[in-house]
Amino acid sequence: MVLAEFRVANQQRKDSFSIEPSNFPWLREIGDLPSKLSPTYLRQAFLSFFVNFQHRPNPWNALSHKLSPKAVRGLSVFRARCEYCHQATLSMRGYESLPFADWKHWLEAEEKDLVWGAPFYTKTGIKPYVHRAGARVPSLRRVQQKYPYFTNGSSRSLRHLLSRFRHKGLTAWHHYEPQWDQAEAPDAKVLTSDEIDALEELLRFF
Template sequence: VEDHALERADGGFGYIDSYLYLYRLDAEPKRLAAINASEQRVITPKAVDLWEDGPRLGITTAGYGGSRQVLFSWADRAFDKPPQINAWDTPPGAADGAYTEDGAWITASSLLDAWVIHGAGTEVQVVPAGKPSTRTLDSRLGELLFFTEMMAPWGKTDGPLSRFTCETCHHEGYTDGRTHFTGREHGGLKVHASTRPLLGLFNNAPYFSRALDQSMTQMVHSEFKVANRHNGRDPWFELTTLDIKWLHHVVGREPLRLSAEKLRAAFMAFLIDFTHRRNPAADHAAFTAAEKRGAEVFRDRCASCHDARLIAEDPNSAVPFERWEKLVLSPPGPLVWNTAEYAKTGVLPYVHEDGARIPTLRRLYKKWPYFTNGSAKSLAEVVDRFAYDARSSLHDQGAPAMTRLPADDKAALLAFLDLL
C-alpha cells in the first residue's frame, strides 16, 4: 500500500493506492523503485513474479482486486526512470502465478475458483478448478464487492485519490496492522484507530469503534458511501455486465443488471457468510490447567465488559462459565466476547464521548496491534497494562494504587486468550 499516511479528514479514504516496491537486499538494503500499481488497475497485487532477461529486469503481476495483468520492466535496470508498461485485461482474484515452459502465465483465482491462463497473444482462458461453489450467487457477488473494485469502479489515482478495495486495509478480511488518523479530535488530541477484522460481523453489531452504525443495513450503506466519496458518483448506483467486463465469469453470459438495492443485499449476504475459520490453537478436547486458570481470571476480571455472548447486542445470548470450555474449543468458536456497550478504559483519546465500543475478542490472535488506538503491540503488553480496583478496571492510565495481575495470572490469561 502507498507509503503515505492514510487521509480521512473529509470522510473518505486518501493515499491508499496499491504499490509495488522493488528492493535490493544486501548489507545495506535499498529501495530501487516504487510503482503505483493502482494506476494500472492492479489493486492488492498478490501474484507477483520477478524475472530477468539479460540486462532487462521486470515484474509481472495481476491485481487480486483489480482487472489487469501488467508487466513492468526496466531496460538496463535503469530504476531512476519510469518502467516500460505492458498491460492486458484479466479477471480478478489472482492469488499466485507461475510461468509455463511455453511462456504462458497461469494464475490461481480464488475469487473465481478457477485457473486463469494468460497466453501470449491469446484471449484469457478461465478454467474452473475443483467442485462448483455451493454458495448463493448473492454471496459470491458480495465477495466480489468486498475484494475487488466493484464497489467503487470509478475510482481515480490523482494525488490523494485512490483505487482501493475493502482488502486494501483489511487483509484477507482481517487487518494489515495499520493504525490510522481518523480525521477527528477528542479533548484536543488527534484520534487514531487500528484496523478491525471484518469477519464475524453478523452477530457483532453495532459496528466499529464508534458504534454509529447500529445495524448491518446501516453499515453497508455507509461502506458504499465512503468508498465512492471522491469519484463524483452517487453511491446509490447500479451495475451491469457492461460496466464490469469480467463479471460474466461469475454470472454467465446473459445480460445482467444489478440494482443499488441488489448490490447492498449481495454485500450483506457475503458478510453474513464471512465468518472466522477455526482457531488452530483450539485443537484439543479440554482446557489445560493453565487455560482453565486463565478462563477463571477472565471470568473474574474481564467478562464484565467482554461478556461470553453468542450475539453481542443480546444479553440473553450470554452463556454460563460451565459452557465456555466446550464452545471455545469447538470448531466455530462462536463466542464474541463483548457487548454492544461503550466503555471508558483509559485508552486515550476516546473515539466517542462515551469512550469506545467494547471490541470483540473472537480470534484475537488475528487482530494486531491491540486497543482502539493500536498502542499495545502484543497481548503481553495488554495484560501488563491492565489494572483494577473495587470500582473499575482500566487498560491504561491506571492509578498506582490500583491492583495489577500477578505474573502467574498473566501467563494463564494469555494461554486462555490464545484460544479465542
C-alpha cells in the first residue's frame, strides 16, 4: 500500500485527495492541523510516521535477554534447514544475509531486528498455491505470536508445523504427501525430535 501510494505521488496524478479535518471529528485529538490537509501534507506526515515507527520489541526477548542453550542449538539447525529461504536479512527486498556468527547478537539485542524472509516465491507443498510460483517466503518475525500458520491455515502450532517439515539435500517441503515417496521426494527426511525442540525454542526469539 505504501509503495502504491508513493508511486501515485511520483506520477503527479490528479487522483490524490485532500482531507478536511472538520469532516473527521476524531482528528481534533491530534491538535493543531491546517483546515485542509493537502496530498503533500498527508504524504509528509506519512513519511515522518514511518521514519519513527518501530516494531514492538519481542516480549519473550525482553524477559530473557539471552538465547537459551537449546535456542543456540536451534541456530545451527536453522542455518542447515531453513535459512536458504528464511534469510537473516534486514529487509524483504533482497538485502544480503548477515553472517551466521552475527545472528545470536542480533537476536539478543533489543533494538535490532531481522526479518527471516525472502523476496522470492517457492513451492513447498502448501496448497492451493497462491501464486503460479508457489508462495513468497514469509517473514518469521514474531512468528510465535501468530495463529494459524501458512496461507491455507493448515498448521495450528509451530510444533505441528515443524513435524510436517521434510527435507532432502537443498530441497524442502512444508507439506509432504506420502504418495510422493517415489516420485517428487524420494527419501525426504523429517526433523529429529531434538531438532524440533531446538527450532521451536529458537523461533520464540524471532
